[in-house]
Amino acid sequence: MHVYPTELVNLITQRWQGASAEDATNGEQAVDNLPETAAMERLISTCYQVSMMREEDRPVTLRLILAEPTLFPPDQGPPKGFLRVLFSAPRPFNEYELRRLSPAVDFERSLIGIMPHPDKGFEIWGLINSGIRWLQEERGGNKKTNQLPETFVVHVTGPGMLTICRGLKIIVTLNGGRLLDSTANAFQSKWMNKLFAEERESLLTMHEEFRASVLYPVARIQDEFIERLQFQLLKRVISVTRMSRHGGTFIIFPGAAPPELTSSDNPHIQLKYRFLQDEAISRQRNLMIRTIRLATTALGDINDPDRTITWRDYVELRHESAVYDLEEALYEQAQFIASLAAVDGAVVTTSRGAVGFGGMIVGSLDKLTEVAIAHDVEGKILTLAKIEGYGSRHRSVYHLCNAIHQVMAIVVSQDGNVQLAKWRNGIVTCWDLTTQMFIGDN
Structure with missing residues (x-):
């Protein structure tokens, strides 16, 4: 069975709440910063559409994070911190803007920062240079990993391929309309x-x-x-x-x-x-x-x-x-x-x-x-x-x-x-x- 935005949002909400409950059980502060359902459907649909596009004959790949820029101090940067740079004026959040930005946002090293807007849904406030230490769990390495805030993160990795994360923790992955179970590690x-x-x-x-x-x-x-x-x-x-x-x-x-x-x-x-x-x-x-x-x-x-x-x-x-x-x-x-x-x-x-x-x-x-x-x-x-x-x-x-x-x-x-x-x-x-x-x- 193929999974589309509505079904995917329901699954994300269920697993996100489960992760919050697990954190609370472990003595950590629960995080509940998901956008409301309709907004999340628009966000995921936009990311899905951009995943099917190409920019200068290259597939679009990118990471974006739903977080206020104030979560990232302006005086830090990789390898031990995050360098956030603000646009002088926010940019519109749509698949065409994401496609145009993607060549400047290396998937392994940077993210696009977005935040809610009362009328427009979301807008792009700037870029975040994360460095590559976050990839160590996949590629191996002994360096200390920078921990992203436990907010809503989307990886666009190829046509029809989205991974939804809570910070660095995978919540669900969509590949060709089907779910990959990230719990079967x-x-x-x-x-x-x-x-x-x-x-x-x-x-x-x-x-x-x-x-x-x-x-x-x-x-x-x-x-x-x-x-x-x-x-x-x-x-x-x-x-x-x-x-x-x-x-x-x-x-x-x-x-x-x-x-x-x-x-x-x-x-x-x-x-x-x-x-x-x-x-x-x-x-x-x-x-x-x-x-x-x-x-x-x-x-x-x-x-x-x-x-x-x-x-x-x-x-x-x-x-x-x-x-x-x-x-x-x-x-x-x-x-x-x-x-x-x-x-x-x-x-x-x-x-x-x-x-x-x-x-x-x-x-x-x-x-x-x-x-x-x-x-x-x-x-x-x-x-x-x-x-x-x-x-x-x-x-x-x-x-x-x-x-x-x-x-x-x-x-x-x-x-x-x-x-x-x-x-x-x-x-x-x-x-x-x-x-x-x-x-x-x-």
């Missing part, structure tokens, strides 16, 4: 946590051995710290591939590469370009080890030798130059892996590094007719879909997951859509990750 699932648990346990053991071998104080870490580090790298790979607009397929083995994968006559994946598994391929794991040791050494306390640090503690280490070097090294590692997807075929990786690329999925492709589409984090709420409606890249991945149950696959389409596939509970199950990587703690 597989990166927050228990099953994915367990998938990479063996590698995390190995890193934790290595860290405890390191702590016992040195004479200076080194803090402890928990499983959560390494999990965040693992997923940061994976998110970066996905994000870089999305931005490249060439698409790609990533076949991920959660542990070490199975022995048969290194064979030239593998019955499931034929790798055109296979890497020699030497020290260079271990760099990914070594960067994680170095990051763990840097954080725990910098935050070690001689008066509290068993101090346990969190990911948030690591984020606060912004003043350490070595942190920036490791941050750049991890980003370059993600860039390298993502670039391999530009060649036809799949990139095959493990928790410890890349195995090869140009992988062709082979074998019988007639044993699977449908997959399950997950509507929740753990894949318990499902609908069945015939695979004949998907492209060859997706279908081959589904067949591989059906044949090798431990593998996890991520398919990035040329249009930026992202889908994760994994054998779960007796069926190949798929999660839409197109927008969900924005969600989470900063």
Whole structure:
């Protein structure tokens, strides 16, 4: 069923109120700053119309925020604040004005500020330069994120594609007239946590051995710290591939590469370009080890030798130059892996590094007719879909997951859509990750 402004507004109102109630339960002040229903319908309809336009033969993409300019102090700016600039006279709020402004408002770095008008509905008061740290939940990063006011924000990301947010938190996403459920974030699932648990346990053991071998104080870490580090790298790979607009397929083995994968006559994946598994391929794991040791050494306390640090503690280490070097090294590692997807075929990786690329999925492709589409984090709420409606890249991945149950696959389409596939509970199950990587703690 397609969703249009009236239905979308009802859903936004319902979820917004739920988010306010959740904040109140958590001891935070509830925010209730939604425009009234008719005004919100006009606002969303205008954004939908501009999403279908082009400016200088380019699709229109932009972010806008419904907020008074007084929420943004005039003496601040990125990377730690927001630079708001006021027009000398407000501009009209309509799809044509938004289209003309869009080239000057880089989606990743700026927003258009609007506010209510008693007669005109809304008007544009100026621009806000936000910087790009807000994207770290999708692309990875350890810098502290600027928090937008928890007001009504709209992302226009492509034809018929709108994401409605409360500050940085996604409320609902509309894609081609259909809703993407932003609550089904597989990166927050228990099953994915367990998938990479063996590698995390190995890193934790290595860290405890390191702590016992040195004479200076080194803090402890928990499983959560390494999990965040693992997923940061994976998110970066996905994000870089999305931005490249060439698409790609990533076949991920959660542990070490199975022995048969290194064979030239593998019955499931034929790798055109296979890497020699030497020290260079271990760099990914070594960067994680170095990051763990840097954080725990910098935050070690001689008066509290068993101090346990969190990911948030690591984020606060912004003043350490070595942190920036490791941050750049991890980003370059993600860039390298993502670039391999530009060649036809799949990139095959493990928790410890890349195995090869140009992988062709082979074998019988007639044993699977449908997959399950997950509507929740753990894949318990499902609908069945015939695979004949998907492209060859997706279908081959589904067949591989059906044949090798431990593998996890991520398919990035040329249009930026992202889908994760994994054998779960007796069926190949798929999660839409197109927008969900924005969600989470900063």
